[in-house]
Amino acid sequence: ETGVTQTPRHLVMGMTNKKSLKCEQHLGHNAMYWYKQSAKKPLELMFVYSLEERVENNSVPSRFSPECPNSSHLFLHLHTLQPEDSALYLCASSHPGLAVDTDTQYFGPGTRLTVL
Amino acid sequence: QKEVEQNSGPLSVPEGAIASLNCTYSDRGSQSFFWYRQYSGKSPELIMFIYSNGDKEDGRFTAQLNKASQYVSLLIRDSQPSDSATYLCAVLRDTDKLIFGTGTRLQVFP
Numbered sequence: 001e002t003g004v005t006q007t008p009r010h011l012v013m014g015m016t017n018k019k020s021l022k023c024e025q026h027l028g029h030n031a032m033y034w035y036k037q038s039a040k041k042p043l044e045l046m047f048v049y050s051l052e053e054r055v056e057n058n059s060v061p062s063r064f065s066p067e068c069p070n071s072s073h074l075f076l077h078l079h080t081l082q083p084e085d086s087a088l089y090l091c092a093s094s095h096p097g098l099a100v101d102t103d104t105q106y107f108g109p110g111t112r113l114t115v116l
Numbered sequence: 117q118k119e120v121e122q123n124s125g126p127l128s129v130p131e132g133a134i135a136s137l138n139c140t141y142s143d144r145g146s147q148s149f150f151w152y153r154q155y156s157g158k159s160p161e162l163i164m165f166i167y168s169n170g171d172k173e174d175g176r177f178t179a180q181l182n183k184a185s186q187y188v189s190l191l192i193r194d195s196q197p198s199d200s201a202t203y204l205c206a207v208l209r210d211t212d213k214l215i216f217g218t219g220t221r222l223q224v225f226p
Contacts, residue, residue: 002161031212042120043160043204043216050212090159096212103148103211107159 003027004108006091012114013081021076021111023091031096032074033105034066037088049074050096081115088112117142120207122217129224135192137220139205142186148208149188151179154219155201163190163203195224 003026013019025032034046048056049068063085065077074091092105121140129135141149148167152160166172166179166188178191192199202219209215 033212033214040218042218043206043214045213045215048212056213088159092214094212101165103208104150104162104165105214106162107152110159112157 002106004093004106006108006111010112014116018079023074023108025072025093029093029095030071031094033092034076035090083115086115119215120217122205122220124218125221126223129195131226133195135195135222137190137203139188141207146207150206151190152204153201160204197224200224
């Protein structure tokens with residue numbers, strides 16, 4: 001248990017559905033991240049939130065919409081996804097900029113998403 | 117050229133042997149490096165980080181960093197079947213962005 005939780009753990013949705021992934025961290029961190037992990041590909045950084053402000057958006061399609069209402073919670077809203085969006089979506093948190101050990105990112109268990 | 121490169125493996129070693137995992141990176145200005153372990157169907161878990169040239173030891177794990185040659189390695193001594201997993205190398209950019217390699221799959225056989 002890393003102190004980062006994600007719900008749901010598994011999600012199956014159709015291409016016309018709207019769903020949301022939730023992440024919560026209990027580590028007192030001030031930065032949160034969304035990653036996508038597809039088979040045979042490295043983890044891809046999707047979004048970075050630092051102090052609740054989005055500081056990175058790596059050319060992610062607009063069908064993925066992040067939300068960070070406070071430093072402990074992060075959401076990823078999904079709509080009109082494509083089958084190629086099926087992947088493991090990982091949330092992570094850290095407290096960057098103080099030292100290397102606080103730069104370390106801790107991951108939640110992930111949400112396995114399947115788009116039909 | 118990929119920012120972080122790892123041999124995808126699998127790397128097969130017998131139980132009790134030393135497993136050596138390697139990683140190279142392209143950004144010469146990179147300062148901090150991380151090794152994560154990921155079991156099938158699970159999320160990455162931190163093994164250790166390193167930021168100074170040389171070796172850093174933690175139990176059966178030793179990370180080695182050579183900034184001049186731009187490589188990082190992870191040695192696992194006395195490998196156990198429970199060490200069978202994918203090992204991810206990551207490089208920190210701008211204090212808050214981790215760039216990952218594709219990972220090396222390690223198989224430890226009894």
